[in-house]
Amino acid sequence: MTSTAVILGLTFTGSLILSGCADQAKTTPAAQTDNETIEARAHSLLLKMTLEEKIGQIIQADIAAVTPEEAKQYNLGSVLNGGNSAPGGGKIAPPAAWISLADEFWTASTDTSDGGLGIPLLWGTDAVHGHNNLQMATIFPHNSGLGAANNPALMKEIGAVTAREIRATGLDWTFAPTLAVAQDDRWGRAYESYSERPEIVAAYANAMVKGLQGTSGTDGFLNGDNVIATAKHFIGDGGTEFGIDKGDALGNEAALIKLHGAGYGPAIAADVQTVMASFSSINGEKMHGSKRFLTDVLRTDMGFEGFVVGDWNGHGEVPGCTATDCPEALMAGIDMYMAPESWRGLYDSLLAQAKSGEISQERLDEAVIRILRVKLRSGLFEAGLPSSRASADIDALGSDAHRNVARRAVRQSLVLLKNEGDILPLRGSPTVLVTGSGADSMQQQTGGWTLNWQGDNNPNDIFERGETIYSGIKTAIAAQGGAAALSSDGSFTEKPDVAIVVFGEQPYAEFFGDVSDLVYEFEDGENLKQLLDFKAKGIPVVSVFLTGRPLWMNPHLNASDAFVVGWLPGTEGGGIADVIVADAAGKARHDFTGRLSFSWPDNGVGHPINAPTDEGVLFPYGYGLSYGDDGRLAALSEDSGVVSGSAFNGNIVARGGAAKAFTVYLGDSSNANTPISGLRSNSLGGLVTTRGVDYKAQEDSRQVTWTGKGTFSVRSPRPVDFANAGGNAISLQWRIDEMPEGPMHVDIGCGDGCSSQIDISSIIRNIPTARWVQTNIAMDCFTASGLQTDAVTKPFALISEGSAKISLHSVSVEKIEAPLASCPG
Template sequence: MSKSFVTKKIIKNLIVIVIGLQITACSDKQKSQAEIILEQMTLEEKIGQVIQADIGSVTPEEVQKYNLGSILNGGNSAPGGGKTAEWQEWVSLADAMWLASTDISDGGLGIPAIWGTDAVHGHNNLQSATIFPHNIGLGATRDTVLLEKIGAVTAHEVRATGLDWVFAPTVAVARDYRWGRTYESYSENPQLVSDLGAALILGLQGKPGTENYLGDKKIIATAKHFVGDGGTQYGIDKGDTIVTEQELRNIHAFPYKQAFQNDVQSVMASFSSVNGTKMHENKPYLTDLLRDEMNFNGFVVGDWNGHAEIPGCTATNCPDAFLAGVDMYMAPESWKGIYESLKSQVESGDVPMARLDEAVLRVLQAKVTAGIFEAGLPSQRPETKQESLGIAEHRALAREAVRKSLVLLKNNNQALPIKPKANVMVVGAVAKSMKHQTGGWTLSWQGNDNANDEFKTGETIYSGLEAAITQTGGTISWSPDGSYEQRPDAAIVVFGEDPYAEFHGDRMDLIYEFEGDPNLNILKQLKADGVPVVAIFISGRPLWVNSHINLSDAFVAAWLPGTEAGGIADVIVASADGSPQFDFVGKLPFSWPVEETGQLVRKNDGSAFQFGYGLNYADDVQLAALPVSDVLQKPEKVFSGQILAKGKAVEPLEFYLGDLTNSNTPAPMLNLKSLGGSLTSSGTDYQAQEDSRKLSWVNDNLANASARLARPFNITQMPNYDLLALSMTLKLSKAGDDEFIIGMICGEACIGSLAISSVLTDLPQDKWQEVKIPLSCFVSKGLDPTKVEVPLFMQAKQGWELSVHNAELVSSDELTSCPQ
């Protein structure tokens, strides 16, 4: 036995003995262990307990010095600083953090820190873990027994790396599929969300009151995000849920009741707002509703710097969130600033000591309940075993989940199952792509940069099909584009959404593809050739795919199946005698959009694919052609270059206001304001009453106004591209001290922007003027003109007041120089 190990063991034993003696010596037998510990804590130890730091921004030495109560690994942080890490690196860092937090060499109590991780569909940060279907697919199973088993496996594999806590399940009731987190929701139906979320919690934590509850193979669970995150207006991430009090309780708060009955130990506050108030500052909900009415007894953790989005707060200073009911700040890289500011606020009395004690006690009680004080060094815990990751039993459960999640929308002429000895062509790069089938929150936050060889377990959709088809005497080939030399008996076309997570996954409509787009072209060609087509659609939400369904003989919604995609082949490929191996049992957890505009959110009036729809092999249904509108055109067919007219966005653009609180507040009308109140919009007069929009920046926070397209637009296709300029009719009323920025956006980290303060201040004040800026100026600053998503954004701080009548891209023979 090494000297290092002996030292660690002594430290662990010391802390257990010390705390044990303190408890025994207490004369008040009615006090809980958590209360006894609280009485002996210093102010600094108390402050540390209510702060959580990201492993990429804190060292073990800092955990010890600041007595931090928790750490987390964010979606893009793994031990060692890379995207992924080996099992031993996870365990070694868990050991280091445990030893640091329990160190009593400074005379402190050495309260162990807990490590939280986003294990939202299995232990999804690990390459060798079992990755289950995302929640939307599990919602299609409607199987609470399955969900409890999945929770148990997830807990087991997280325990295998020495961690204590998972930020799951999400019990959002998604009501607008344009939301980039729709796949994190089990359903649009509150009861189904409630049942499945409660089952997963039972699997993660065990059943309250039993020996199994939070035992060696169990883990602290989190119900998130309280409350209303699935109901934001237009499905905008971090947006505003505009509802009546009754709607909030009956829909969005409903699933939490069962979660609390199963004694979930933590709740995560939502980034979003309810009726204009950020949830992180919403005491009526975080305290009155959550605690007093719903009787939640655990602790509330904030979301990633969610406190910083409260008006008047910063990432390092926000008593408002704590006073509202957030018990633990999630302050990934801002933790030190929050520590100092909160300590100062308690010392000054701005934050009452009673509120701090309340929050600390809740965190301590969860640690006591979960056995954290007695757990010992992570590497020495009985369930910390590398061999528990991705084992055959766990993978088999994930494969079962895939089978049960599949929803059959169409099976005309009994195209499925695939017959024995068939010559099958599989079409599409998605069929061989692990990142597409696992989606966001897998290995990395967005999940869009994962290569197949980064997954150490699982199989692609194609691999599963290859095994199943060849076992029945058939032959299989793969074609990326649907071309072939020998006509196949059937084509399985696999296509769908690219991976995404929140914010980046938000959409402005539900139209998957337009006429002329790649997958539609493939389906049209196969249809023309008379090849029977089975479509496997990979997506994190229902999308408008009427044209694709019409061109397919069979259509399967496969959602985001995770690593064990062989479960798809189990259902769609027949056994050797021609009978189905497994039947379709999945039912739609969300109504499917079939209206011609693709804008449908929910519809239960007899439309083709309502909530609960799903065929099986016994159904003899010949689906009629779905409506397809000829008005659905690509942006380049619609966008003429006109951006604003009379102060409003011109179709197909939409106008938004943004600030620190939310960057995407829709502003179709003139008289609105950004969610945090940093930017106000109002109607003003140019040639007629309220035919223009006045924008006023009212505080020291950056705020912006923008006009956005639903999809990237190639400006180089416009006539006279080389002569194009952004022309605006505007009026400056007030100038601020900071720069006024104007620009165009072409995607993440793709922007061309210019500081035009001097241009504006040189204009006659309070007089309407035309301003032209050559498009080449934005290109020279980094704009990619072939994929413009935002052809106009304006950003400033306090003091600027600008009115805009119109904005458009025009051809100009008199191009001016670029603003300096």
């Protein structure tokens, strides 16, 4: 069928591809579209609901932390499967297990044997690039790649395919699309953004919502093969200072709304049913607690009529709140709390607050009726058991028709940055060596939010659909009479005609992907060494770079004859071969049509670049070569502007500030990772503040004040080797201004799940206040509790459990000749 969307005055037309045969014995109820009937039914239900049922409706629990029987008992309005949750408790589960659990939740929630109304719950899922929790699903390129395609009609197809596969497993609701307008590529969620430009996000928002939900006013709207969509994360998540996840967007409010709200108007015009609140803040105000934004801006100004759902315990980050106690979020405009494992405590506190009047009955009823309206519109009350629905057809998962849409999306998203000597497309009958960490890795090409939250530990054989990049190249090269061989380390016995090196970022999601600069790797990087080795041997090199965001790649561009940005293409890696390998006649099968939807940097510093005139732009937004263009590229500077972590000389804090290659962060319950530069600063929730103080010179030290639990930490963008400094102790030059009211720890980290934390309360108790002293802590104390000194990413952190005031002049790794005291603790 053909679909037409009118967005920003432009008309986009494309074909909508669906698959899967409906079982005629199954039923597909029509969604309720008569507004008067919906209102009457919703209000009739509301009048019959007990207070307990109302509280249950505004809570969403994770399937890993709630049973169907508990969902019935507490009358929960919704469940979700988080990034690491699947039926049965594992990472993945067969489609039948998803449908079976959906049946169990449906049966439990609609059971009226206890005298309740039996309101069916909604099941939501993070299907953000296809139904990405399923090992046989069609996984599309991540949004940053799709933005390069600049094709709203394609987005509508992708939305329709994703919805069809979600429905195949009995689910109702997806937390997509993400409408962030990412302005700082250091942000760990940059790949969830379609573009740095609001016009692309706006066009895609309308198309994707229509693809997922269907067209408002038609019979298929919100039911059948369509699902409920979510516009997220409202608002400003792509504009946080330093690109820090859960951070703070600063600036003129009207300008911020215009930029970061660009996608919401078109999504609301497409009748999007839910909006998810952002973890982030605007000018210090947390979104989950902001009536100004969630009510005044979203509803009064933008006209949104669905319901607002929170993000993963995001209400607990509102100042003064916890995960189990936050009436402020409801009063601000959150209609449904996402309380994955905290739902029981939250239920109890909300019920008590509703009984006491702390939560107004009017606001509670408003939230409940908004949720009921969406459920009624979607036909949920009449839908019946998920397994009985016509859409519950697991053969739709990863069907050939769906995979073809994904493969086309890969082709259209590729961006060519260099093509020296027109080496691409590969012609003739070449012998091709394919190597690099991403060449034969489904995990690397699919990235984060694939089978689990971070997208890691996913071997090829866990995927039941899809094709690796190498497999696609091998097939294409063979079709023109050549041969392609895979080499894990780039070695060969017979010199190839060309080497294709596929490399890039390893999977990450959310704050795990936050970086403090955009250097992919320095001169000692293994990928660069491999490119230079091929060049030294006279072998032409085609680089295929897998990434969620633009990174500083000047040395790699210099060392490559052709350079292709492959983004994170998803399961259909064969789409890359479709473009870079010619047909048997030597002609391109598909041209490069992708154009950068993000500016590409010419240094690694990471300062935001969002316009051609911004300092630090190498390739501007909209850049990309096609076959026939001049693919030559002049030699680029290989000075990244960033100090390599290998230059670590033992200094961590110097004159109160971070030593070279490091950054100071403050953290509290609102945000654990707020980077700072000036001496005067504060954590997002205001529990940790700093200012300059004098020791040997004016403001050569930093005073840190805690008014509650918080962290002062120094971090490195990449691992450093403490052994390089030749020290045996961490040495602090500091002053205790006010004794901590609770325990205080020193923490040194060496990556995810690797850290050593030591309670230094006993040391502090023996230090006189208001006097500068030097304190040495043996490095053995940290290594004994698990620190890996050759890969340190957090050289130093002070964590206080309560109020305290301490001034720091320096922190360093030192060689101490005198005997060191025994480890504290």
